[in-house]
Amino acid sequence: MNHFPIFLNTEGRRIVLSGGGDAALAKLRLLMKTTAHISVFASAADDQIKAWAESGKLRLIERAMEPGDAMCAALFYAADEDAAEDKRTAAIAHADGALVNIVDNLADSQFITPAIVDRDPVTVAIGTEGAAPVLARAIKADLEERLPTSLGTLARIGKAFRKAADALPFGRARRDFWRDYYFNAGPTAFAAGEGAIQPALDDLLADHLMKDTRKGHVAFVGAGPGDPELLTLKARKALDEADVVIFDRLISKEILELARREATMIDVGKEAFGPSTPQETINDLIVEHGLKGAQVVRLKSGDATVFGRLDEEIEAVTEAGLDYHIVPGITAASAAVASIGQSLTRRGRNSSVRFLTGHDTRGFADHDWKALAQPGEVAAIYMGKKSARFIQGRLMMHGIDPATPVTFVENASRADQQVLSTTVAEMEPTLTEAGLGGPALTFIGLAPRAALAALPEIPMPHMHDQIQEAH
Numbered sequence: 001m002n003h004f005p006i007f008l009n010t011e012g013r014r015i016v017l018s019g020g021g022d023a024a025l026a027k028l029r030l031l032m033k034t035t036a037h038i039s040v041f042a043s044a045a046d047d048q049i050k051a052w053a054e055s056g057k058l059r060l061i062e063r064a065m066e067p068g069d070a071m072c073a074a075l076f077y078a079a080d081e082d083a084a085e086d087k088r089t090a091a092i093a094h095a096d097g098a099l100v101n102i103v104d105n106l107a108d109s110q111f112i113t114p115a116i117v118d119r120d121p122v123t124v125a126i127g128t129e130g131a132a133p134v135l136a137r138a139i140k141a142d143l144e145e146r147l148p149t150s151l152g153t154l155a156r157i158g159k160a161f162r163k164a165a166d167a168l169p170f171g172r173a174r175r176d177f178w179r180d181y182y183f184n185a186g187p188t189a190f191a192a193g194e195g196a197i198q199p200a201l202d203d204l205l206a207d208h209l210m211k212d213t214r215k216g217h218v219a220f221v222g223a224g225p226g227d228p229e230l231l232t233l234k235a236r237k238a239l240d241e242a243d244v245v246i247f248d249r250l251i252s253k254e255i256l257e258l259a260r261r262e263a264t265m266i267d268v269g270k271e272a273f274g275p276s277t278p279q280e281t282i283n284d285l286i287v288e289h290g291l292k293g294a295q296v297v298r299l300k301s302g303d304a305t306v307f308g309r310l311d312e313e314i315e316a317v318t319e320a321g322l323d324y325h326i327v328p329g330i331t332a333a334s335a336a337v338a339s340i341g342q343s344l345t346r347r348g349r350n351s352s353v354r355f356l357t358g359h360d361t362r363g364f365a366d367h368d369w370k371a372l373a374q375p376g377e378v379a380a381i382y383m384g385k386k387s388a389r390f391i392q393g394r395l396m397m398h399g400i401d402p403a404t405p406v407t408f409v410e411n412a413s414r415a416d417q418q419v420l421s422t423t424v425a426e427m428e429p430t431l432t433e434a435g436l437g438g439p440a441l442t443f444i445g446l447a448p449r450a451a452l453a454a455l456p457e458i459p460m461p462h463m464h465d466q467i468q469e470a471h
Helices: 022-031 047-054 083-096 133-146 150-160 172-191 194-210 233-241 279-291 310-319 332-339 388-397 424-434 460-465
Strands: 014-018 037-041 059-061 073-078 099-102 115-119 122-126 217-222 244-247 264-267 295-300 323-327 354-357 379-382 405-410 418-423 440-444 467-469
Touching: 014 022, 014 083, 022 037, 022 047, 022 073, 047 059, 073 083, 083 099, 115 133, 115 150, 122 133, 122 150, 150 172, 150 194, 172 194, 217 233, 217 279, 217 310, 233 295, 233 323, 244 279, 279 295, 279 310, 310 323, 332 379, 332 440, 388 424, 388 440, 405 424, 418 424
Parallel strands: 014 037, 014 073, 037 059, 073 099, 217 295, 217 323, 244 264, 244 295, 354 379
Antiparallel strands: 115 122, 379 440, 405 418, 405 440, 418 467
């Protein structure tokens, strides 16, 4: 992020613009929404700019800009649509101490003006750092449709009511009140007429003052494999409600960004055969914050019910007398198998699929390898990278066809997803030589759809070269 978004207080301050043509008109239409004092310097100004000046909306000085003209200005816009003149006026404004924007010249501008959705006093700013103005306009148009015009009225009346709402305890109690106002009581009252909003606020505050403080609650949330678009709506809602988010190592940054900015974020990442937060510590953290009255989200990669040690955490929560609920997520096997164009079961091939873990609390996990070695069987192995040689040995020991396909999917569903296609005979050293660094899901008995026809034709020693980026 090269441009940090802020909202600048322009009340009573100067904004200076040089230019009188189309670029100046576009900027002025936006700037006149502010309460700033606007000065325009233009030797030949458009008639519309002259009309605005005559009506007192801005001050027009009909000459070229000179040194000192931008003194005490908060912002300056160079909008002469002439590179040499823009450079000259920008230098004057720099010297006068104003922040400078040169229209259509991102490189030499100190700030940019975002696309704006105006529901005064609610303002949504959309910026792409100059990379995609068309995209910014498309987002603006989408938000314009979604945000009702009544939003500004509700916000304006709510702003005047904030002191009265301070009678509620700070934190969740106030958030619950305002959420109730903006999404329930407020819109209902607005439909009856603007005059009904203030009485509705008074009644709503009285109701909330009588309510008991909401008890602590724990949501065990599956965050899916990493792509934020695969997060469920229920998971998004839980993150929006959370006071505390206790998250695993594999949760993507994009998903963590969806939590409220005021929420307490606690990283309890675990790494197989590496540094880990003890499970007892995680249990204690969940209980500690829940007993303090927080809405806690225990955010787990994939689905919380699959190899997530969920039962231990539920037992700790119930023993402490806390309520909880579980929000399912898309497990890594589902995302990974979709990325290789396959299904986990197929009529005539396999009527069941095994979800296995490559290791457990005692080390490499043992399974029914004899059953898995039978033709047509399919297994999805979680946390199986470090145990790949062990798995390969067990399968070969129980007579599996060495040509049985094996697929590793690293970082399933994410932008950096990679697919490695091989066979049981070549699992190792293929995996080690590929050097996959992220978490990987191992499929026994499945090959990427596009590679099915090619697999038997590829010489076995070169299978480890078949690394391809998933589409």
